[in-house]
Amino acid sequence: xxxxPKPIPGDLAMWIIIFAELLVFGIFFIAYAIVRINNVELFNxxxxxxxxxxxxxxTILLITASYFVVMAIHALKKNLSKKSSHYLYASIACGSLxxxxxxxxxxxxxxxxxxxxxxxxxxxxxxLTLFHYFHVILGLMILFVVAIKTQKGHYNAEQTHAMETAxxxxxxVDLVWIIMFPLIYVVR
Amino acid sequence: xxxxxxVNRFYNIHxxxxxxxxxxxxxxxxxxxxxxxxxxxxxxxxxxxxxGVMIIRDxxxxxxxxxxxxxxxxxxxxxxxxxxxVAYLVS
Numbered sequence: 001x002x003x004x005p006k007p008i009p010g011d012l013a014m015w016i017i018i019f020a021e022l023l024v025f026g027i028f029f030i031a032y033a034i035v036r037i038n039n040v041e042l043f044n045x046x047x048x049x050x051x052x053x054x055x056x057x058x059t060i061l062l063i064t065a066s067y068f069v070v071m072a073i074h075a076l077k078k079n080l081s082k083k084s085s086h087y088l089y090a091s092i093a094c095g096s097l098x099x100x101x102x103x104x105x106x107x108x109x110x111x112x113x114x115x116x117x118x119x120x121x122x123x124x125x126x127x128l129t130l131f132h133y134f135h136v137i138l139g140l141m142i143l144f145v146v147a148i149k150t151q152k153g154h155y156n157a158e159q160t161h162a163m164e165t166a167x168x169x170x171x172x173v174d175l176v177w178i179i180m181f182p183l184i185y186v187v188r
Numbered sequence: 189x190x191x192x193x194x195v196n197r198f199y200n201i202h203x204x205x206x207x208x209x210x211x212x213x214x215x216x217x218x219x220x221x222x223x224x225x226x227x228x229x230x231x232x233x234x235x236x237x238x239x240g241v242m243i244i245r246d247x248x249x250x251x252x253x254x255x256x257x258x259x260x261x262x263x264x265x266x267x268x269x270x271x272x273x274v275a276y277l278v279s
Contacts, residue, residue, distance in 0.1 A: 005254040019260060026268045033275030040279050056216035060209055066247050067205040074201070164249075171248045178239045179268060181212075182232045186219040187276065 010165035018172045021135070025176045028131070029183060032124045039120055044188045046121035049114075054105050055185035058098050059177060062136075065094035066174045069143070069167045072150070079157045081150055088147035088163075091170070095140045102133055125184060132176055139173045142166045204246055211235050229276050233269050240265040 008015055036043045072087035106129075109115070109122075116126040146166045149155060155163060215235055221228055244261045245251045 006252045008253050008257050009249040015257075019264075022261075022264050026264055029268050030271045030275070033272045037275055037279040052216060052219050056212060059212045059215075063205065063208045063212065066243065067201065070201055070247055168248055171243055174247070175240055175243045175265075178243060179236055179265075182215055182236045183272060186215055187229050187232050187272075 010161065010168040014165045014168055018168060021172060022176070025128075025131075025179075028124075028128055029179060032128065032183065035120060035124070042119055043121045046119060046125075047185070047188060050125065050185060051105060051108075052185050054101050055181050058101055059181045061094045061098045061101075062174045062177050065091040065098070066171050068094065069170050073160060073163055073167055076150065076155055076160050076163055077157050081153050081156065084155075084163070085147050085151035088143055088150060092140055092143050092147060095136055095143070095170075098136055099133070099140070102129065102136075106130075106133075128180060128184060132173070132180060135173050135176070139166075139170045142169055201246070204242060208239055208242060211239050226277065230273065233273050237265060237269045240269075 068087045068091035072084045072091065075081075075084035075087055106126075114122055116123050143166055146155075146163050150163065215232060218228055218232055241262070244265065248261070250257055250261055
């Protein structure tokens, strides 16, 4: 039996970035919960004005995008580069839909005259969701580059490092949203 | 990434995805219960924690890596969830 732990998937530098990002998001989440202590009514009332349906749909889209990334790595490990790239494109499609839905949600808020200065809840809402929004866009760009290179046959079963690195970043984006959805949209 | 190379009839990447979707729908469903009670809050945070564990262990593939990485990732998830619970309990 092998007692040595397996190496962390992907590049160590990416994991350091992931830890830094998680730290920042974690501080934001805790700050939200602490500031809410003295503004419970304001937070609860404002929370009811945001769209839970789009929040839930976006959660499912990110979970599905992560699922496709895992499937892409599986396919690449079997030397199925084309199939792997198709999974990545499916993941990119889910992530792009997330961006589209979130953009519509932001547009709705802005047209209703709601912005980052409306109140403390909305300050956190925009700060957290916009910060995450840009991370999704960056994740999509990384996945797109990896998908093109995979399609062109640059990676194979022995070269999964780049895809695992991209995948790790994408899963971090997913993980952050998993906490953000109940915190901002649901828990009262 | 997913390290469950052995075929498992009940717990594999496909059923994991289904579980994550189901837990998301449960979270969404609970949002309609007009109760800002402690029990609902606890269930929602526990569900989020469970989803986080699944993503870290199975999507990110941290099952079987050295303890340090697990401590950082699960530690982050635990501290964040615990801090949220404490803040909501005192509010």
